Amino acid sequence: MLRDITLGQYYQADSVIHKLDPRVKLIATITFIISLFVVKNAFGYIIAALFLLSAIKLSKVPFRFMVKGMKTIIFLLLITVIFNLFLTPGEALVSVWKLTITKEGLKSAVFMAIRLTFLIIGSSVMTLTTTPNNLTDGMERLMGPLKIFKVPVHEVAMMMSIALRFIPVLLEETDKIMKAQIARGADFESGNLIKKAKSLVPLLVPLFISAFRRANDLAMAMEARCYRGGDHRTKMKPLIYKKRDAFAYFVLLCYLAICIGANLLVIPGVIL
Amino acid sequence: MSLILDHVNYIYGGDTELAVHALRDVNLKIPDGQFIGLIGHTGSGKSTLVQHLNGLIKPTGGAIYFNGEDIHEDDFDKKKLRSKVGLVFQYPEHQLFEIDVFSDVCFGPKNLGLSRKEVELRAYEALKQVGLEDEFFYQSPFDLSGGQKRRVAIAGVLAMKPDILILDEPTAGLDPKGRDEILDRIAMLHKTMGITVILVSHSMEDVAKYVERIIVMNKGRVLYDDMPKEVFKHYKELEQIGLAAPQVTYIMQALKARGLPVNTEVTTIPEARDEILRIYGKHA
Numbered sequence: 001m002l003r004d005i006t007l008g009q010y011y012q013a014d015s016v017i018h019k020l021d022p023r024v025k026l027i028a029t030i031t032f033i034i035s036l037f038v039v040k041n042a043f044g045y046i047i048a049a050l051f052l053l054s055a056i057k058l059s060k061v062p063f064r065f066m067v068k069g070m071k072t073i074i075f076l077l078l079i080t081v082i083f084n085l086f087l088t089p090g091e092a093l094v095s096v097w098k099l100t101i102t103k104e105g106l107k108s109a110v111f112m113a114i115r116l117t118f119l120i121i122g123s124s125v126m127t128l129t130t131t132p133n134n135l136t137d138g139m140e141r142l143m144g145p146l147k148i149f150k151v152p153v154h155e156v157a158m159m160m161s162i163a164l165r166f167i168p169v170l171l172e173e174t175d176k177i178m179k180a181q182i183a184r185g186a187d188f189e190s191g192n193l194i195k196k197a198k199s200l201v202p203l204l205v206p207l208f209i210s211a212f213r214r215a216n217d218l219a220m221a222m223e224a225r226c227y228r229g230g231d232h233r234t235k236m237k238p239l240i241y242k243k244r245d246a247f248a249y250f251v252l253l254c255y256l257a258i259c260i261g262a263n264l265l266v267i268p269g270v271i272l
Numbered sequence: 273m274s275l276i277l278d279h280v281n282y283i284y285g286g287d288t289e290l291a292v293h294a295l296r297d298v299n300l301k302i303p304d305g306q307f308i309g310l311i312g313h314t315g316s317g318k319s320t321l322v323q324h325l326n327g328l329i330k331p332t333g334g335a336i337y338f339n340g341e342d343i344h345e346d347d348f349d350k351k352k353l354r355s356k357v358g359l360v361f362q363y364p365e366h367q368l369f370e371i372d373v374f375s376d377v378c379f380g381p382k383n384l385g386l387s388r389k390e391v392e393l394r395a396y397e398a399l400k401q402v403g404l405e406d407e408f409f410y411q412s413p414f415d416l417s418g419g420q421k422r423r424v425a426i427a428g429v430l431a432m433k434p435d436i437l438i439l440d441e442p443t444a445g446l447d448p449k450g451r452d453e454i455l456d457r458i459a460m461l462h463k464t465m466g467i468t469v470i471l472v473s474h475s476m477e478d479v480a481k482y483v484e485r486i487i488v489m490n491k492g493r494v495l496y497d498d499m500p501k502e503v504f505k506h507y508k509e510l511e512q513i514g515l516a517a518p519q520v521t522y523i524m525q526a527l528k529a530r531g532l533p534v535n536t537e538v539t540t541i542p543e544a545r546d547e548i549l550r551i552y553g554k555h556a
Contacts, residue, residue: 179328180367183359184428185351185383202379205369209414 011128017059018129021245022138028252029126035259036115036122044262045114051255052118052125061128069124070117077116084109132164141239154230162218170211177206274339275302275325275357275436281333282320282492294320295331296492302436302470307462309479309500310472312489313514318472319362321489322438325470326357355384358434362441364425368413373399373424376413380432391431398431399424402457419450423457430461436468437461443478455482476510480518480539488515501537520544 017025036048056066070077090104127135140157147153178188181202188199282295294317302308302325312318323329324336327343327350336343343353361367370376377395386394399409402423408416413424426442439458443451455471459482462469473479479486479500486503488496490513496503503510507517507525524536524544534551538544 176361177367179323180359180361180364182328183326183354183361184367184380185354185432186379187351187383202367202369206367210366 010131011061011065013060013129015058015060015129016244017055017125019244020129020248021239021241022130022134023142023239023241024245024248024252025126025130026135026138026142028248029123031252031256032122033119035256036118038263039259040263041265043265044259045111047255047258047262048118052122055125056121059125059129061125065128066121066124069120073116073120077113080112080116081109084112133161136161136164137235137239152230154233158230166211166214169214170207173210174203174207177203177210274304276300276337277324277334278337279334280321280324280331280336282317282324282329283332294492295324298334298492298494300487300494300497302468304435304468305466306468306485307459307483308468308470309483309486310470310489311474311476311479311486311515313474316489316513317492318489319440320492322359322440322470322472325436325438326354326359328359351384355380355432356434357436358429358432358438360426360429360437360439360442362444364428364442365413365418365421368421368425368428371412372410373404373413373416374409376424377427377431380428384432394431394433395427398427401430401461402427403453419446419453422446422450422454426454434467436470438470438472440472441474442471443473451478458482474515476504476516477518480504480520488513500539504539505537 032048032051035044039045039048056063085101085105086099088102088105088108090102092100093103093106094101130138136157139160140153143151143153143156182188186199186202188196188203191199277298277300280295280298281293284292284294298321310318310322320329324331327336330344338353338356341348343350368376370379374392374395377398378391381391381394404420404423404427408420413421416424422442426439429437437458442454442458446454455478458469458471461467471479471483476486483500486496486498486500487494488503488510495509495513496506504517504521507521510517518539520538520541520543521536524534524538524547527534527548528536532548532551534547538547
């Protein structure tokens, strides 16, 4: 029942994208998102689509896994499209009652929808091809310079990996407690909002208690292995850039250059 | 109050590549008043099986009948089924949530929509049945010892007055004394109240003393379903699937192999003692 969360779900496969350094993937994802907001015409979006499609193709992850993440933002997407469609002032195309669809509104609605869709799929490519541990490793290294400003980079990264690691554990725990309470006649589905909220108490209290117990046990286990934070800590598998990572950066740079170049391109006769 | 499982199959994660066939063609009949041991190695499907018995999991194939009614028919009252088939999960103390022991035990009967008086009467009775002293009734359940917490959790299910009581590894994580206490209590409940008890365990030693029927699960299938002494005859096969017969079985088999004409069907230590004495009595 709670198993449908794609974010942070790694898909095991043997592909070039999987093997890339997590730092490359993080920077590429950020660059891709920026590029989506930089491009101004249809040509730019075609390039972005091609870039995204080739990344998906290379990753060997089935396309349906990418689309899974879309379910969660479908409402956000609809609202954005509707607002853009009706509330942008400009040259009227269709007018029904008080609602007017303008040429500018249609354009920005379509662009917004494409941006959001690409944004979610783009970040799904990253999370599906990178293990959570690798991802936090990459973040820790990328945020490394912030240590100068006394930002506890290692601690933040450690907290993130622990949080990610415990999502499936707590989901399983929730499932178990839910079943145990249903076996005692609990009802989580019927009734109004207040009754439903009240019915969650027998689920949430044991869940919190178990989360605290686990946190305590984990802290003990880490202390027992002499964990003292990030200072002087070495890694078993340190991140090292390889040739393919350099190549990936080069491809990324080319992509960004083409995107910016596309903005200058004006195709006569095309309205978008 | 019989439960019948008819060609029950269950597959986890149906449409993905990681599908697991947890139950394969399980056929069982659970009549009134039996004390049954359900034994299997970790991952043999025993926990999955018991969750089918009160309708928490819907089988992907086959049907389950309670008193002749299919429990997954649309008009079947599942809440009533769950009050009749009480399921105590593994580590049941993890589901305690109320501010005191007594209110927690009240949770089950209260969900059945009974009157306040009836609810409290049942809770009191159930706590007495598991042998918890009055002084603990109004303490926080989190202040009790592990064995006490578990007894409270079992009382929480007993208070619903089930006809069939299923306990999933009720002794996991308890010391030998706590284990014997819980098992003796359960055996007494079975005797005095005449309810059907299904004891899930991976230890033959635990159940051999109490049960009259053993169901052995392996890789989602029912491997044996018979009286304990019949099941223990297959002790070599049991070893192959990571289980073992009680130690007494091994001793008797070894004695027989060395030429002592003992009856190898005994399952408990007192029986074994009597059997050995009998032989020497004859010889002497």
